[in-house]
Amino acid sequence: MKITDFSIVFAVIFVPLFLLSGFQVRDQQTVQYLEMKYVTALRTAVQDGASVLNTNEKQEWETGYGSSKFFRADKELAVAIFYRSLYANLGIEEDISAQQALDYYIPAIAVVDYDGYYIYADEEFKGKDNETLIKHIWSPKKPYTYSDDSGNLVRFTLDNAVEVYDHHSSNWIQGLQRELKDSTGVPLIAQSELFEQVRRSTIVRTIEDDLANVINRHNEYAAKNGVSYDFTLPSITGEEWNNSINDIGLIAFIQGIPVGKDYINNYALGGGRLVKKPDIYAGSDPVTGIRYFERGNCRSGLIVEETFSSAREATANGYFERSCSP
Structure with a gap:
């Protein structure tokens, strides 16, 4: 076979492979770019939303009024800023249809407040003409509640303040755990180190379990709108959870957006802490x-x-x- 013949064979066999490889590289680069775009937009939006959680109307709701962690979280403003930032960073601030489509891929937003949390997620309800509607609405505030085998109840906060139901005396008491530990018969309150461990684990588990249920339920609503992705709660590390419950904050998820052969599946956590110089x-x-x-x-x-x-x-x-x- 002549050298020119080898050249022809090489061109016929290998050039299509090189072209295909080039397409795959460009496709991978596009996928990586889109993933980074969504992840960056989500994280920025969460930080922007969380930053206004401490915007209060009354002095007694401001940080430092009794506790450096006590705020009245402005959840409505936080979520409004979150969406505004997200739409702007994705370039769809003027595209209502794109915004509505994106909403199907945001299964839940959680606001971590001082003495409880809220979840903003899809719920099904009846409209004026009895038609079935689905939209994101707020849950009631849910407390961080722990109960022991003796029937005692403890409602935690993001710091040492606590509300306790003593089953033996049938009384509710409230105050700082370190001040109540010698005056109540509730075992958990009497042990400061154990109290802190249980406080943190209870807050994390309560929010995590609720989010898992809400996101799982989102599958039903998403399917009705043509989204076939299987929504599940992503694995959030213990360090991230611990950081998220140090102060009031925002947690949001974007999942199921098809990118190449894969799907966007990400979350972001942002704190609303107002950093003040100790004086x-x-x-x-x-x-x-x-x-x-x-x-x-x-x-x-x-x-x-x-x-x-x-x-x-x-x-x-x-x-x-x-x-x-x-």
Whole structure:
């Protein structure tokens, strides 16, 4: 066979393979680009939404009023900002049809509030003409509740504040766990280290179980709109959960959008923490041992043990205010 014949055979056999490989590379690059675009848009939207969770109307709802973690989470504003940011970053802020289509691929949004959580997800209901409608609506606030074998109930918060039902006395009490541990017969309240472990695990498990049920139920609603993807709760690491329950925040999911041969399946978590420079210093007087707090511009030699964002928070933790020396 002549060299020219070999060239012809090579061209016939291998050139189509090179072309196909080139198409696959370009397709993979497109898939990676689209995945990154959706993931980045989701994470940005969650951070934007979470950042307004601490936008309050009244002073008593602002951070520092009793606890550095207590907010009245503005969930409606947070979700509105979330969607606005998401649509803008995907380039569909003016495309109502695209927005409605995207909504089918957002099975749930959760707002982690100080003493409970909300889930924003599809629900089925009847319209004015008795037609069946499906749209995202808010769940009622759901508390972080734990019960033991003796019938005691504990409602946790994102910090040490707690509400307890003592089955033996049939009474509800509330306060800080560290202050109640010697005055209640509820075993969990008496053990600070165990309390913290159970508090965190209860909050995570409660939200996680509810999200799993809501996302699973979303399959029914999505199927009615032609979406055949099997929606399930993604695996969220323990570290991510722990970070998400340190303060009020937002959790959102995008799943099932077909990209190449695969599907987008991602989530994002964002915190609404308002970071404030501590300006209250608390500790013990080295002479008397009395627990005081003083403001940052008034230091008198306390052995500083803790810092707080407000005088109210320091007082709630058992400290007395020490006035500046003349």
